[in-house]
Amino acid sequence: MPSWGHWWFIWSLYVAGMTSNPRARSRLLLGASLLAGAGLVSAALAPSIAGAAPKGRISLTPIGTYQSGQFDESAAEIVAHDPDTQQLFVVNAQTGAIDVLDISDPTDPALEATLETTGDEDGTVNSVAVRDGFIAVAVEAETKQEPGSVQFFAIDGFEDVATVEVGSLPDMLTFTPDGSKVVVANEGEPDEYCLDGAGDPEGSISIIDVSGGVENLVQADVRTADFTEFNDQIDELRAAGVRIFGPNASVAEDLEPEYVVIDADSTTAWVALQENNALAIVDLDTATVTDIVPLGFKDHSRRGNALDPSNRDDEIAIANWPVKGMYMPDAMDAYEFGNRTYIVTANEGDARDYDCYSEEVRIKDLELDPEVFPNADELQKDENLGRLKTTTSFLTEGLPATELYSYGARSFSIWDEAGGLVFDSGDDFERITARLIPADFNSNNDENGSFDARSDDKGPEPEGVEIAKVFSKTYAFIGLERVGGIMVYDITTPRNPKFVEYVNNRDFTVEDPADPAAGDLGPEGLTFIAPSDSPNGRPLLVVANEVSGTTTIFQIDGPGRSR
Numbered sequence: 001m002p003s004w005g006h007w008w009f010i011w012s013l014y015v016a017g018m019t020s021n022p023r024a025r026s027r028l029l030l031g032a033s034l035l036a037g038a039g040l041v042s043a044a045l046a047p048s049i050a051g052a053a054p055k056g057r058i059s060l061t062p063i064g065t066y067q068s069g070q071f072d073e074s075a076a077e078i079v080a081h082d083p084d085t086q087q088l089f090v091v092n093a094q095t096g097a098i099d100v101l102d103i104s105d106p107t108d109p110a111l112e113a114t115l116e117t118t119g120d121e122d123g124t125v126n127s128v129a130v131r132d133g134f135i136a137v138a139v140e141a142e143t144k145q146e147p148g149s150v151q152f153f154a155i156d157g158f159e160d161v162a163t164v165e166v167g168s169l170p171d172m173l174t175f176t177p178d179g180s181k182v183v184v185a186n187e188g189e190p191d192e193y194c195l196d197g198a199g200d201p202e203g204s205i206s207i208i209d210v211s212g213g214v215e216n217l218v219q220a221d222v223r224t225a226d227f228t229e230f231n232d233q234i235d236e237l238r239a240a241g242v243r244i245f246g247p248n249a250s251v252a253e254d255l256e257p258e259y260v261v262i263d264a265d266s267t268t269a270w271v272a273l274q275e276n277n278a279l280a281i282v283d284l285d286t287a288t289v290t291d292i293v294p295l296g297f298k299d300h301s302r303r304g305n306a307l308d309p310s311n312r313d314d315e316i317a318i319a320n321w322p323v324k325g326m327y328m329p330d331a332m333d334a335y336e337f338g339n340r341t342y343i344v345t346a347n348e349g350d351a352r353d354y355d356c357y358s359e360e361v362r363i364k365d366l367e368l369d370p371e372v373f374p375n376a377d378e379l380q381k382d383e384n385l386g387r388l389k390t391t392t393s394f395l396t397e398g399l400p401a402t403e404l405y406s407y408g409a410r411s412f413s414i415w416d417e418a419g420g421l422v423f424d425s426g427d428d429f430e431r432i433t434a435r436l437i438p439a440d441f442n443s444n445n446d447e448n449g450s451f452d453a454r455s456d457d458k459g460p461e462p463e464g465v466e467i468a469k470v471f472s473k474t475y476a477f478i479g480l481e482r483v484g485g486i487m488v489y490d491i492t493t494p495r496n497p498k499f500v501e502y503v504n505n506r507d508f509t510v511e512d513p514a515d516p517a518a519g520d521l522g523p524e525g526l527t528f529i530a531p532s533d534s535p536n537g538r539p540l541l542v543v544a545n546e547v548s549g550t551t552t553i554f555q556i557d558g559p560g561r562s563r
Contacts, residue, residue, distance in 0.1 A: 058471060060486060060503045060541060060554040066101050066109040068549035070094055071514040072446050075549035078172075078525035079542050080130040082155055083533035087112065089128045089135055090544055090551050091525070096120040098128055098137060099551075100158075106535050106553045115158050117151055129182065131175040134161065134214045136182050138170035145169070145191050145201045150184060152214045162217040166206035167224065172259050176266035180211040181284060183269050185257035193247045193357035202226060202252040205260070205271055205280070207287045223287035227252040227280075230292060241294035242278045243326070245393040247357050255280070255292070261334035263341045268417075270334065270343050274350050277326045279343070279419045293419030298325035298409045304426040307410055308434075308442060309388040311456040316434045316441050318427060321385055322373070325349075325409040331525075333467040335474055335491075342422065342494045343415045344476050346462040349408020351391065359391045362456075366390065369400040387456040410459040412478045412487070414494045422494050429460045432502050433483055440508045443483045445522040445547045448508050454482045466526035467491070470539045471558040475500070477541055479523030486523065486543065486554070505552055513547075522547030 068075040073094035080089045081103075088101040088109065096119030102112040119125040119139040127138040135153040148170040152162045167186025175182055188203035205225040210217060230237065230251040237251060238244055244254045258274040262284070271280040273292070281291040300307050300323040307325070308318045329345030336342075351360040364386030368376040380386045391405050410430060414423040434441050442459050444450040454461065464479035476497070478487040485504030491497045510518040522545050529540040539556040 057490075057500050057559055058473075058475065058488070059501060059557050060488065061557065062503075062505045062552050063555045064103070064105075064107040064109050064553045065505075065520070066090075066111065066551045067516050068092065068099065068551075070549040072547050073549060074546045075099075076524070076544040076551050077546050078127050079527050079544040079551060080128045080135075081527055081529050081533070081542065082130045083529070084133070085155060086535045087155070088542060088551060089115070089130060091125050091128050093124050093126070093546075094549075096123065096125050096139075098125065098135070101551060103553065104535050106540060106555075109551060109553060113158065115153060118149065118163070123148065126170060127172045129174050130155070131179050134210075136173055136175070138166075138173045138184060140169045140171075143191075144189065145199060148186065150182065150206070150208060152210075152217065154215075161215050164208060164217060164219050164222050166208075166222065167204040168201035170206070171257070174260055174262065175210075176262050176284065177264055178266040180209065180266060182208040182210055183260050183262060183282075183284065184208065185260045185271055187256045187258060188253070189256055190246065190249075190253075190352075190354060192355035194355055200246055200249050200253045202228070202250075203255040203257045203273075204252075205257055205269065205282055205287075205289070207282075207284055225282050225287045225289050227255050227289055227292075230289070237292060237294075241296060242273075242292055243276045243393060245359070246352070258330060259332050261332045261343055263334065263417075264336050268341075270332065270419075272329045272332050272345065274328050274330055274348070275352055277328050279415070281419070291419075295327045295329075295415075295419065296421065297405070298327065298411070298424065300325055300406070305424075306427040306430075307406070307459060308430055308452070308455040309385050309406070310383050311442075311452050311454065312387050313383040314452065316438060316452070317383075318430050318434060322379070323385065323388065323390075323404045323406050325406050326391075327409045327413060328407060329413070330462075331464045333465050333476070335467045335469075337474075337492075337494050341417050343417075343419075344465055344467055344491065345413050345415065346465040346478055347409035347411050347413055348461055348463045348481065349406070349458045351389065351407055359393045360389055361392055362386060363388050363390050363404055366392075366395075366404075367400040368404075369402045372402045389457050406458075408458045408461065410462070412462055412465060412476060412489070414491065414497070423491075423497055425489070425497070425499075428499060429462065429480065429487060432487070432499070433460055433480075433485075436502060437483070437504065437508070440483065443508065445482050445484060446513055448510060448513050448518065458482070462487075464524055464526045464543075466528050466541065468528035468530075468539065468541070468556075470528075470530070470556055477526055477528070479526055479543060481522055481524065484519075484521060484523060484545075486526075486541070503554070505554075516548075516550075518548065520545040520548050520550050520552050 098115035100113040171187040184206040190200035269282040330348040460480040463481040488500040506519040
């Protein structure tokens with residue numbers, strides 16, 4: 001016979017759906033979630049608690065951590081694994097080098113060497129990839145608007161094998177699945193906007209042909225896919241929803257490639273244009289951008305898309321509001337299903353804030369159109385929408401705002417090959433963290449005791465994502481940059497993902513976040529190690545954490561296996 005808890009849970013959901021007041025609805029839904037977390041509703045109705053996956057599902061357990069000893073210095077950003085040597089290569093942006101970790105014993109990762117790059121003196125290391133005995137490293141120039149470089153090293157002895165020039169600010173690189181190319185997203189981020197756009201270089205994608213051997217690489221093996229052919233389409237792109245808004249910037253200057261994923265055939269790349277809320281599709285054989293696809297907006301007024309927009313209300317208040325979220329993905333990954341490629345994005349969000357131009361304001365500082373927002377005074381209170389960070393990029397000069405936008409979507413999404421939205425996790429991340437760690441909901445990543453501090457600014461802020469096929473299913477692991485932790489979803493069927501568990505290797509009770517006892521802060525880069533490549537024969541997930549400077553290895557246990 002159903003318990004009173006079951007009936008209260010169902011009644012709360014029903015009444016919440018019928019309630020028009022956002023705060024009342026939020027409290028009812030939160031109450032239902034807390035009942036679920038207390039075990040008063042069945043496991044079929046409630047997701048797993050942190051660190052304990054339900055029977056029949058995979059689970060993550062941290063088994064080893066390397067501490068760099070550097071706090072809030074981006075000492076652990078991106079991580080790559082070499083199965084032959086059982087080494088991890090971790091981007092240490094603070095030193096401009098690559099930390100090489102020995103994980104032959106994954107419970108005790110240890111610093112084995114430091115790979116010196118040109119980033120040590122002249123620039124910053126942004127990304128690393130490993131393939132077939134070689135390491136590829138993306139290095140931005142000392143003046144980041146100038147062309148950057150990709151350095152190649154032999155894993156055996158760390159010999160500097162080759163260096164080629166690429167575009168401005170190479171932010172991420174990856175080998176194609178067949179190993180014949182290295183694809184580089186050159187962000188081309190501006191320095192400022194004080195000189196009529198002169199400080200904004202063009203974004204581009206570099207395609208490096210390594211099929212003839214890295215040791216034989218020359219500059220002629222580098223081709224560039226740029227956006228200059230789209231310069232005369234600026235009005236059409238804007239009308240379609242692509243954010244092109246830098247003062248006096250052309251299309252090519254305004255677009256900022258952030259992250260690259262590639263199909264299984266090594267012929268097509270999808271590139272995140274984060275600040276532009278769009279994807280670029282690139283033909284790797286011809287080195288051309290074939291399309292720029294706007295990602296559209298998430299309607300936070302719809303059920304299932306709620307958010308908590310205020311850091312000044314001293315409570316968890318996840319509710320629907322008349323706001324549109326810009327997906328603005330950072331990291332991406334891709335997988336195949338039914339002979340099609342699907343792209344998975346972590347919808348972080350990012351604003352432009354530079355000398356002589358900033359798009360970022362709070363909603364309370366906007367003039368709202370009284371016909372569209374007759375309740376503007378109520379909406380713009382700090383405890384409602386007033387504190388939420390928004391953009392001026394869609395405003396028409398001299399006219400009040402008719403639409404409100406927020407940065408990021410506080411979710412992960414799955415897109416088809418044409419950039420069509422297949423799935424979005426809605427308000428899962430905030431609801432799950434509200435239920436499992438309510439005292440630390442929407443905390444910041446460099447301060448414990450910071451409850452609700454990020455609600456006005458991208459919430460949990462999903463940044464990293466990694467896809468893995470393990471135990472006959474496909475999973476997405478999504479890192480939450482601010483509150484921390486990893487969300488795990490079964491995405492075997494792209495249109496029907498299922499939440500599995502949330503694991504956060506952070507101790508919120510430690511007063512000083514710089515204390516190693518505070519655990520992992522600011523997960524950035526994730527990489528999966530398959531059992532056949534693993535030092536202990538078990539599937540592993542490695543997470544680099546930029547704030548704590550830690551690199552943590554999680555073991556992935558299969559359904560029914562005891563920890």
